Amino acid sequence: MKISKKHAEEHGIDLDEATRWIEGLDRIHKTRRIQRCFDLSATPFAPTGKKSTDTALFDWIISDFGLNDAIEAGLVKTPRVVVRDDAVPDAKTLRSKLYHIYRDPTVSEDLNRKAEAYEALPKLVQDAYTLLGADWRETRAQWQEAGHHSPPVMLTVCNRTETAARIETYFNKGDAHWPELHAPTRTLRVDSKVLEKAEIGETATSDKDYEARLKAIIDAATIPETRRQQFRGLKKEELLREIVDNVGKRGAAGQDLQNVISVAMLSEGWDAKNVTHIMGLRAFTSQLLCEQVVGRGLRRVSYDTDENGLFLPEYVNVFGVPLSISETGEGGEAPPPPKPTTQIEVLPERAHLELRWPNVLRVETVVRPQLTMDWGKVAPLVLDPASTPISAEMAPALGGATDMGKVTAIDLEKLPDGFRLQRLVFQAARKAFAELSHGFSGSHEYLAAQLVRIVETFLNSDRLDIPSLFHSDPLRRRILIALNIDLVVQHVLSNVTEQNTERLTPVFDEENPIGATGQMRTWYTTKPCFPTTKSHISHLVGDSSWEGHAANIFEKRDDVIAYAKNDHLGFQIYYMWAGSRRRYVPDFLVRLASGTILALEIKGTDSPQNKAKRDALNEWVKAVNAAGGFGHWAWDVAFKPAEIQDIVTKHSAVAEPVA
Template sequence: MLIPSAGSYYDEFNLCPSEALRQKLNQAEVLIENWHTLMPATEPKRSVVKKGAETDEAFTRRVLGKLAAFKDIVVINDEAHHAYRKPAEVKISKKQAEEAGIDLDEATRWIEGLDRLHKTRRIQRCFDLSATPFAPTGKASTDTALFDWIVSDFGLNDAIEAGLVKTPRVVVRDDAMPDAKTLRSKLYHIYRDPAVAEDLNRKAEPHEALPKLVKDAYTILGADWRATAKQWADSKHHSPPVMLTVCNRTETAARIEQFFNQGDCHWPELQAPGKTLRVDSRVMEKAEVGETAGADKGYEARLEQVIDEAAIPETRKEQLRGMKKEELLREIVDNVGKRGGAGQNLQKVISVAMLSEGWDAKNVTHIMGLRAFTSQLLCEQVIGRGLRRVGYDKDDDGLFLPEYVNVFGVPLSIYEPGEGGEAPPPPKPSTQIDVVPDRASLELRWPNVLRIESVVKPELTVDWAKVEPLMLDPVATVISAEIAPALGGAADMSKVTAIDLSLLPEEFRVQRLTFVAARKAFAELKTNFQGNEEYLVFQLIRLVETFLRSDKIDIPSLFHSDAVRRRILIALNIDLIVRHVLRFVTEQNTTALTPVFDEENPIGSTGQMRAWYTTKPNMPTGKSHISHVVGDSAWEQYAANVFESRDDVIAYAKNDHLGFQIHYLWQGSRRRYIPDFIVRLANGKTLALEIKGTDSEQNKAKREALDEWVQAVNSSGGFGEWSWDVAFNLNQIHDIVARYGK
């Protein structure tokens, strides 16, 4: 704003009451610096000359540059919640501060640097600008941590009401089953869904499918993005609208990028690698401080693809191609949606951490939140990335025309309980659960398997008479959602807008669904298929088409059984359908089940368990490498007693904190199944035993995955002979052990 250049808000909004005052602004000597500049200088490690610590005067000259010749300077701290003195009485950990978006080291260095400048040149005035003017305390209430020097408060709600920013619209309801605890739409806080949180909060390869709820959310939000993009294109806007995703970890960001770029996204318009930017947080951090990140040819190629497809002059492209990847990423990020900029044509931005507070992309119209949101502040910070208006046109009454940003997965209204009340009760006595070193002979080992691959012969056939019906439950699939403006934590239900996929029948044609399903099935089988790949594709198209047109798809709702809604349900459950069909490829077409091991930790064992504590009932062990069995139920305690008493049991362990898990697919999401016990029998066999009081469809899916796991591990060799079973009542436990112990 202060530097006299094109795009100054002083000129754009005519903020100066007179031209004379405007010209005085041009006389100001302005220096803009990143807070990293205030860090003390460090000597080169290999320097022969040792100069010692940087003096205050040297620090001042380095930081201020040409302004070092002046005194009585004025400092404007933007995002000033990063520059404060932490009161001694405030006890907060670095982790708690980071959750609130504060770096304690940064805050300390920033204010210490200003102290040194004041010591040598005098700071006449210091103006702090912040949307969140308080220091983190680790408590739910922030009132006690508000900065004492606040003189003007114009909050987010004020800005929304005044029309200075866009109005965020959040999901208020949809046509699927709501969250059981909050009774809200699952699209309101997507990461709150256990299946989503479990799936996204793990190391995963980019090609692994996203959870079904996430894909459904992208399909619905993408439909609204397409409509917005068409409106903008018809209006000859120089840039498309941007969909911003803020996710929890780098692996998730890579999966989302793959989801869009490799064609898993339902909307072809969003399948544009050259218009998709995944912000690598490591590269961005290096860019902030002017350092160089490690080599990553793949990421550099994707940045270059963004430049290649940008609608900018070729001479400018050549300049950008000559930049380091850190500089290039910074250039693209800073120019999202800006005419003639490197990021002018971007449609999607995927970020792990939030983009910097100063990020001023104006064309963000859709936001997808795929991370935990633990505070209202965090929600506002994420949504704030999309609140800058595109334009400031006024209606006949002189009011700004409304602009909106549609938000999925960011729960803008969060109840924060106040302080006070009765003191919490004292903690319950706990027991330490540990590995017993003297029982090394009782150690149990198992392979850590990431997935099971099937080696398929060239000829694929299905006995359709044996194919079980597949139920597609409409209440588990979102087809339409309603969004409403959110203001002050409450949604304005009088201004509800619907996004309904059933209004787009041409986008869900059977032929397209057939090819999408066949492509996914091909990706599953192509690696180990021994025949011609073109013939494999032909067979898969035939099998998928037969299934989709059969009566094997059960939709328990007449309303959702009409042609359009049926096709939409199929599209949103396409991964489930593919897995279901592949289950019934005839036996002769599968030569072997091959385990793919975790390269970082291929073998797990009871000896690797770290000590932990519990207040649950527990029992000391005699035949286990682990000191105690912690029973989640009386059934499990009974099973442990059986193992301790039987001579044909050599060793056992309750699978608690051990890391032994089986991956399986349920409702389109990759889930983890943890069998209850691992038992080593006297005959050398190892038994994975599950204790279940009741059965369900999900439990059947777990058993199928466990059966595949056992077959694959046994065929692979090297881990002895494994078996598995399930006890549905207590009387079966003795019988199961006896049967496998023969």
């Protein structure tokens, strides 16, 4: 982070601190004459945030003993990465999606936003934790049998603080599949802000919940009482530093930790030896960054030797950190000249064409006390085995290559006790209860009992379809259900609410309750554009010919008062898909002469995910109309260009009163 000199002085930050050691060398040299100076560095170049090349290395480098050399020499653990699994691989790289999890668009889109801690993690991330957690359990059992004083540690390095909070909640609420990972007093989320304050001896902003979790870790630690009393007297910044610096060390604050979640890179000197599993949930754009993350788990636990005097091999299993980065080569043809850009802006003289909408965070559903289900009306839920890995193979990674002669497997089929049907029923019912309980007027115990019955009936019915004879085996079927539990819950809930809803209540964004076209910031594009006359926005950006066709219709029809393409406007509908919260952006907003505001979607093909979007939009429109105060809203979807005229005619013919 760059900081001005003035700002640094105001906050007491010494910008020259990092180079103070040079001044010390100068003073020693003047008095004692330094003959030789050796600089030992893991990063022998000036970091700029750009891709590092050989030309950026310091000129005075005379020797290099890199990570690959250390692994080959057996001085550190050998990292193992995912080489394949039994799900469909990434289309671009043909590698397992578990190799670089953040590369998957569903993951990067979901994790790269300001989400609440209670929001579910993307399905691929949950699948990865289930597989990696299975291997961690096996390692934990081996360590307990061998008499280790500390458990093996699973380290997660993620992209932002909101993601770290979601991961912490995922484990501490018990959403992780393996109960051994439901251990709040053995799980530490490293708050980077608190840690930064600890580094410079300052006090961080008060966070009672986080401070309480740190103290709970100390209270539960199996350490002498005298040591515990010493730790209780520390400030939270000092306590966090004490825990982080002593992960896995006997008698120390971090002795019993088994799960560490971090956003900022843990310091170079972090010397935890018991990291056996690493989960990477962030973008990795350089080989150095990958090596730095994996390096946090490479310190050996033991230096015992075999009969030949060689160190016994130790491994760290890695998901989501691509140890081999394919960089784009330099040279070749010169890039083409930049395309001309068009300025897209709000036109103040068209203020009468402004469109406004409520910003709805979620729609709360109030259901009847007595839940009834007509199973004949419930559409089948199809679980695709090709999108769900139930096994993964790992191989040692060295020098950008993997040793396929030393492949080891993580296979969930070898753990049948972890996938009992009754446990899956209660897990799904618990998740469904968390969603429905706030809008249920009856007894919560009665609601829980009803949901258990409904979930159990659904899992045993033909409404759950797994189109694979191989996966129709009872154990494989239960594993697929477990790995798609959020999808099952979402499907059950949508049918429960559809058949039992009494009313819908929108929850508005308190900070920004009303959105409007007039709030759009000016932006630029190189895409084809054409000027508008019936829109508050100067141009329409043509992402497809269908959208251009729709705009032509809106411009010509007298029953269209105003319209806007929903591009950079901020109008979005939240919906659930594959266990995670997604954003749906309808294509157009259209104000008709009848007083109706139409949210119009244009789709060439349909899919189950598109249906989930429409269900959410339908729920949003019903809730907003029921709340009143925002006019009359309607929605529709055109699957063919010719349908747009008919849709406008249909909604223009219904003159609805403006609430």
